[in-house]
Amino acid sequence: DEPLLAVDNLHVEFQTRQGVVRAVNGVSYSVDAGETLAVLGESGSGKSVTAQAIMGILDMPPARIPKGEVRFHGTDLLTMPDDARGQIRGRRIAMIFQDALSALNPVFTVGWQIGEMFRVHQGMSKRDARRKAVELMDRVRIPGAKSRVDDFPHQFSGGMRQRIMIAMAIALDPEILIADEPTTALDVTVQAQIMGLLAELQQESDMGLILITHDLGVVADVADKIAVMYGGRIVENASVFDGYRAPAHPYTKGLLESIPRVDLKGQELYAIKGMPPNLLDMPTGCAFHPRCPYRKENCVTDAPPLYTVSDTRGSACHYWREVLDDGSN
Ligand code: SF4
Ligand code: MG
Numbered sequence: 317d318e319p320l321l322a323v324d325n326l327h328v329e330f331q332t333r334q335g336v337v338r339a340v341n342g343v344s345y346s347v348d349a350g351e352t353l354a355v356l357g358e359s360g361s362g363k364s365v366t367a368q369a370i371m372g373i374l375d376m377p378p379a380r381i382p383k384g385e386v387r388f389h390g391t392d393l394l395t396m397p398d399d400a401r402g403q404i405r406g407r408r409i410a411m412i413f414q415d416a417l418s419a420l421n422p423v424f425t426v427g428w429q430i431g432e433m434f435r436v437h438q439g440m441s442k443r444d445a446r447r448k449a450v451e452l453m454d455r456v457r458i459p460g461a462k463s464r465v466d467d468f469p470h471q472f473s474g475g476m477r478q479r480i481m482i483a484m485a486i487a488l489d490p491e492i493l494i495a496d497e498p499t500t501a502l503d504v505t506v507q508a509q510i511m512g513l514l515a516e517l518q519q520e521s522d523m524g525l526i527l528i529t530h531d532l533g534v535v536a537d538v539a540d541k542i543a544v545m546y547g548g549r550i551v552e553n554a555s556v557f558d559g560y561r562a563p564a565h566p567y568t569k570g571l572l573e574s575i576p577r578v579d580l581k582g583q584e585l586y587a588i589k590g591m592p593p594n595l596l597d598m599p600t601g602c603a604f605h606p607r608c609p610y611r612k613e614n615c616v617t618d619a620p621p622l623y624t625v626s627d628t629r630g631s632a633c634h635y636w637r638e639v640l641d642d643g644s645n
Contacts, residue, residue, distance in 0.1 A: 318390040319346035320524050321370070321409070321492050326384035328365050328374060337595045339365045341548040342384075347524040349491065352515070354527045354535040354556070356571060357545035358592045363528045366545075367494050369394075372405050388492075407437065410490035412481050412498050419481065420469040426453070426480050427465035433487035452483040457513060475506035479513065486517060493518070494526040499534060511538050533575040536560060541628075544568045547593040547603035550622065551632045564631035564640045566610045602633070610635050 328340035340362040347353045355363045368374050370386050372393065385392045388409065393401050413419060421429060430452055431445030440448065446465060453461035456479040469477055478498060485493060495514060499507035511527075515538040518525045527535050535542075535556075542559045544552040544567060552565035563569040570588035590607035593599055599606050605615040615634060622630040625640070633639060 318387065320348050320389065321526075322346040322385070322387045323366060323370065324385040324387060326366060326369060326386065327382050328362070328369055329380050329382060331378040331380070332596075334596050338598075339548050339595060340369070343545070343548070343550055345543045345550065345553065347492065347526055349524055350518065350522045351541070352518065352525040352527060352535075352539045354529060354532075354539035354542045355545060356529060356532055356535075356542055356568075358530055360592050360595065361545040362548040363545050364496050367411065367496055367526065367528055370409065370494065371411050372401055407488045408490055409492040409494070410485040410488070411494040411496065412485045413496055420477060422469055425466045425468055426472070429469075430480065430483050430487065433484055437488060448487070449483075452487055453480070455486070455517070456480070456483045458483075473506075474502050475509060478502065478506075478510055482510075482513065482517070486521070486523075489521060490523060492524045492526065494528070496528040497530070498527070499529075500531075507534050511535065514538065531575075532571050536575075542568075544571070547598060548595065549603070549632065550630070551604065552630065553622075554625075554629045558626075558629055562640050562643045564625050564629065564636040565633045566608050566639055567604050569639060569642070570607075604633075610639060 323343055323345050326340055326343045327338070330337045330339055343362065343366050345353060345355070357363050365374070369381060374381060381394060386394055388404060393404065420426070427446050427449040430449035434440040434445040434448050435442065450461050450465050453465060458464060458476055458479050472480065499510050502510065511534055514525060517523070527539060529535055539556045541555050542553065543550050544565065546567050552559065552563065552568045554564065559568060560572065563572055567588070574588065588607055593603050601617045602608070602615045602620050605611050608615065612635065618634065620632045620634045622632045623636055625631050625636060
């Protein structure tokens, strides 16, 4: 069965002065209607770039997509004619970008900015678009939407501005919503509220949801499955249940152990030692080897394939059995 959205063996590279940066190196993942995929990893791991490829904003130099497919309902978006994909991206596949909070225009009311989706894409009158804006502000649980539709962005808190961005993203009822670090700029309580809202909206409309984050903690409650990225590759994919109970890759294990835990207050957090890899000068063998507590000699020379751990699970670690046996904590 073809999933709603499938990224298949995607490669993305950037031409830079220092050379070719291979930002995404054979990434595959998929999401179905009503399903939430969390894509995890540090910055520079390729998770945002993969999303940008789905959205079709990497189609020109210095970016290049030498290989791979992004299939929506089974049809490759990368080779589709421009006008056909224009009908899909932003409408049937929508995205909330990382810098969402600064993306609102300070000189227009929020109602006008939300309404723009309807005026521009559906030729709606100003009056109807304003009415739709109120409806959407209600849908994203902005209190007193009717009386706030003519307010300006600076009159809203960070969390409420993020809700406005979400309202714009879901305005045209997308089948897929991609949220790139939708909560990083917000405090922990507000982060949880925004995640809760995304989960509720998804259930109301049966969207497929892709949450991109470096913070495993914020997605644990809402994700169905996880794809962990490192150095432009997927190093582990798993159901959220399996991944949290017992990771099958040392990097996932490190990410899990870096989540602040209430029950371990006062104890020092395990943070993964070392730096993310330099994409222009990738380590030999397993890219994670310079930071890996499980490293053995062959890790320095042999790049691990994505081993099959189970039907629904893969790990790019030669020693995944050992990691799995150790459990999560
Ligand atoms: Fe660590 Fe080796 Fe596994 Fe890479 S292959 S994650 S270096 S144990
Ligand atoms: Mg990013």
